Amino acid sequence: MEVGNPQDQTLSQINVTPFVDVMLVLLVIFMVTAPLLQFGVEVDLPEASKKELEIPKEQVVLTIRGDESLYLNKDKVPIEELAARLQTLYGEQSEKEIFVQADRQVSYGFVARAMGVVQDAGVNQLGLITEPPE
Secondary structure (H helix, E strand, O other), rough: OOOHHHHHHOOOOOOOOHHHHHHHHHHHHHHHHHHOOOOOOOOOOOOOOOOOOOOOOEEEEEEEEOOOOOEEOOOEOHHHHHHHHHHHHOOOOOOOOOEEEEEOOOHHHHHHHHHHHHOOOOOOOHHHOEOOOO
């Protein structure tokens, strides 16, 4: 009985080193890119005492900057065109939800005006984004 050449035999062990290498590279990539996935418009948010709210990625966010400029998600929108853009964005959806984040330097009157335009556009659920207290 001839045993044969040792090179003809199959390996009974799995080499996991390449798998571990790939997983470590993916981990590093996700750690670097995760902070970059925040909303694109930078504002100085006011503080509130509520717990932090998770915002789904597909959610519509209205940002009001300190110079009273409005951004619908990442697109700059004049306040005169906000209602039309919201109506186009939501279409015939029954549940219209939006989150508003406003810079702490913006006057209360301008924020209330923008929220009134949002309400007039037919949005029935509105949430405010704030910073948790330190």
